[in-house]
Amino acid sequence: MSEEKKIPYKIYLEENEMPDSWYNVRADMKNKPAPLLNPGTLKPLTFEEMRGIFCDELCRQELDDTTAYFEIPEEIRKFYKMYRPSPLVRAYCLEEKLQTPAKIYYKFEGNNTSGSHKLNSAIAQAYYAKKQGLKGVTTETGAGQWGTALSMACAYLGLDCQVYMVKCSYEQKPFRREVMRTYGANVTPSPSNTTEVGRRILEEFPGTTGSLGCAISEAVEAATTQEGYRYVLGSVLTQVLLHQSVIGLEAKAAMDKYGIKPDMIIGCAGGGSNLGGLISPFMGEKLRGEADYRFIAVEPASCPSFTRGKYVYDFCDTGKVCPLAKMYTLGSGFIPAPNHAGGLRYHGMSSVLSQLYADGYMEAVSVEQTSVFKAAEEFARVEGILPAPESSHAIKVAIDEALKCKETGEEKTILFGLTGTGYFDMVAYERYNNGEMTDYIPTDEDLAKGLAGVPKFPGNEI
Ligand SMILES: *Cc1c(COP(=O)(O)O)cnc(C)c1O
Numbered sequence: 001m002s003e004e005k006k007i008p009y010k011i012y013l014e015e016n017e018m019p020d021s022w023y024n025v026r027a028d029m030k031n032k033p034a035p036l037l038n039p040g041t042l043k044p045l046t047f048e049e050m051r052g053i054f055c056d057e058l059c060r061q062e063l064d065d066t067t068a069y070f071e072i073p074e075e076i077r078k079f080y081k082m083y084r085p086s087p088l089v090r091a092y093c094l095e096e097k098l099q100t101p102a103k104i105y106y107k108f109e110g111n112n113t114s115g116s117h118k119l120n121s122a123i124a125q126a127y128y129a130k131k132q133g134l135k136g137v138t139t140e141t142g143a144g145q146w147g148t149a150l151s152m153a154c155a156y157l158g159l160d161c162q163v164y165m166v167k168c169s170y171e172q173k174p175f176r177r178e179v180m181r182t183y184g185a186n187v188t189p190s191p192s193n194t195t196e197v198g199r200r201i202l203e204e205f206p207g208t209t210g211s212l213g214c215a216i217s218e219a220v221e222a223a224t225t226q227e228g229y230r231y232v233l234g235s236v237l238t239q240v241l242l243h244q245s246v247i248g249l250e251a252k253a254a255m256d257k258y259g260i261k262p263d264m265i266i267g268c269a270g271g272g273s274n275l276g277g278l279i280s281p282f283m284g285e286k287l288r289g290e291a292d293y294r295f296i297a298v299e300p301a302s303c304p305s306f307t308r309g310k311y312v313y314d315f316c317d318t319g320k321v322c323p324l325a326k327m328y329t330l331g332s333g334f335i336p337a338p339n340h341a342g343g344l345r346y347h348g349m350s351s352v353l354s355q356l357y358a359d360g361y362m363e364a365v366s367v368e369q370t371s372v373f374k375a376a377e378e379f380a381r382v383e384g385i386l387p388a389p390e391s392s393h394a395i396k397v398a399i400d401e402a403l404k405c406k407e408t409g410e411e412k413t414i415l416f417g418l419t420g421t422g423y424f425d426m427v428a429y430e431r432y433n434n435g436e437m438t439d440y441i442p443t444d445e446d447l448a449k450g451l452a453g454v455p456k457f458p459g460n461e462i
Pocket of ligand 1: 273
């Protein structure tokens with residue numbers, strides 16, 4: 001038996017080996033991500049302006065690009081212990097199936113009821129809201145993972161939770177909705193007539209089935225018009241990336257235990273939180289010149305922010321009520337084609353990852369959904385886990401890279417993020433299984449329409 005085979009199928013950390021701080025990769029970036037801007041003044045958003053939207057501690061985290069480590073409060077660590085550490089799995093069965101010399105590892109974040117990594121930030125955001133003495137939080141959810149995670153966190157802490165759920169998901173995923181309600185959340189299909197911005201969007205686009213950007217506008221309005229409420233967001237923001245660094249810190253600690261060094265780290269990218277969290281500690285080493293890694297972001301060809309978007313300031317939401325963020329974007333009005341079933345449908349990308357990508361520290365690839373579901377099926381059959389369509393984007397590229405190793409004979413070590421399970425995505429799997437799934441790649445004209453909505457001001461030309 002080779003040295004290699006001594007690595008177990010699953011590497012778990014002991015409780016006392018779990019990280020006690022989150023890592024803020026911005027501290028090690030020479031080119032800091034661009035600040036959020038007040039859309040009215042085009043000046044960086046101040047703490048005072050931000051605290052009407054987010055709770056105070058989260059504003060501090062959002063604005064802090066120099067502190068490298070933030071201690072994880074005891075209460076959050078206690079909650080983490082209910083479902084963490086998450087396993088780092090050596091995909092021996094997949095390697096054998098592919099007959100590749102590559103060594104494949106994945107960090108599995110689907111071992112909790114919400115079924116994804118989103119719980120890592122949900123509990124943190126709910127905790128700080130509770131600590132500030134707030135009554136509750138509002139948010140949006142697309143596919144439903146974030147809303148579910150937040151509902152769980154709020155139930156645990158005794159906070160009210162109001163979720164605006166993208167209407168097509170609300171209708172297509174009744175079980176997700178009911179999980180959230182079981183945890184006590186109030187779920188409203190978006191756009192709705194409960195907010196001014198919702199009514200405005202319904203008037204302008206009657207019959208729309210909604211979008212994430214639109215649900216964000218409604219949730220922000222709901223937070224800022226109710227006493228004792230703040231808004232929380234499950235991705236994109238730098239605070240979310242900070243909380244998700246727990247994924248990378250655990251993965252790195254587990255790999256260090258066995259002397260494993262990944263050559264490449266792959267993750268799916270919607271708003272960038274799981275990928276950012278997974279790569280953060282490794283990226284920190286790269287930024288400090290201590291080690292080198294390849295980082296690969298995988299996005300859907302139908303919502304290609306990194307690979308076909310522009311790096312400019314844009315609105316984070318359709319209703320244009322949120323601050324402006326500098327990011328790779330397709331325009332806040334961009335909505336993926338209706339046949340898109342693979343998730344990751346947000347028009348923009350984390351400002352941290354955007355800056356790292358612009359500076360050449362990261363690569364990005366886009367993949368078509370039928371190939372993603374094919375990879376999901378192959379993975380499920382050998383590794384046992386039924387992956388979320390989002391996660392399967394990373395699986396697809398991990399398999400592609402492993403097959404390249406088969407051609408070249410290189411024994412590369414691949415680490416990818418398996419962000420969640422796909423039990424609530426069976427309508428999409430059904431389409432794939434029936435051979436009814438199609439691909440649609442937006443044309444340049446389609447993209448130009450979305451990009452036309454990018455705000456125009458000096459220095460922000462496309
Ligand atoms: C939300 C989600 C994603 C994408 O969000 P990121 O912020 O890009 O990580 C990926 N996988 C799963 C399972 C999700 O729920």
